[in-house]
Amino acid sequence: MLVKIEGIVIRARSFGESNQVVQVYSEHLGKLSFVARGAKKTRSRFSALTQPFTIANFLCFSSGNGLPTLNQADLVHSHQAIRQDLLRTSYGAYWLDLVDHLFEEKEPNPGLYRFLKTAFDWLEQEKDPDILTRMVECKMMAAGGYRPILHACAQCGSEERRPVTFSIYQGGFLCETCKHTDSHAIPLSDATIRILPVLVNLPIDRLGEITIKEETKQQLERVIRSFLMEHVDIRLKSWDILEQMRKVWAASDDSTST
Structure with a gap:
């Protein structure tokens, strides 16, 4: 069975020598994972589409046994500018970590998905990342019943x-x-x-x-x-990393101003 979804890439991990298991958060199916064969190869057509924050349309084949296999992917938005900025990467990674820890597999929330799409657009456009993060936290807590x-x-x-x-x-x-x-x-x-x-x-x-x-x-x-x-009773490593990055950036700003 073929399944077509639009999703935000949360993370990708190695699976064998050249494959990756890709986890995405989608509008209508929630959080789910699939195998992208050959995605670790430099010339793979999937390698650029399995990066965190990337939004794409994914076409997967599911046999009902094991993880679906990615057949095709069409880019919607790469959000490359976020990945090129270590501080904003840290904010975005924290948001995705919240998604991963607050919601179970295949627990859709179309409103939250659309909210996150816009939030990543604003993050890329250099809106205040701290206010964005407070809004993301509030929206996710509400969606999770908190x-x-x-x-x-x-x-x-x-x-x-x-x-x-x-x-x-x-x-x-x-x-x-x-x-x-x-x-x-x-x-x-x-x-x-x-x-x-x-x-x-x-x-x-x-x-x-x-x-x-x-x-x-x-x-x-x-x-x-x-x-x-x-x-919610979670302590995320991504939050600790974000805190460290904010301190580094603050120290850098202070030294520049003096």
């Missing part, structure tokens, strides 16, 4: 009382009356209280309409990352 409580107080349920802290343990905003219920809740600035729900719900094609100060970005990262680690 949406934080941002429309009301997570403790009392009031939608009228203004939130003042974010409780990682309770999974959302706490109002002034209820903030005492979690002594470890994160105090929030007015900007973070206002922007956090926007990031969760904002269509990604409107990203260019918002500008966020550095201190607000740092607080948003602390809240969203802490929530992700507490409720």
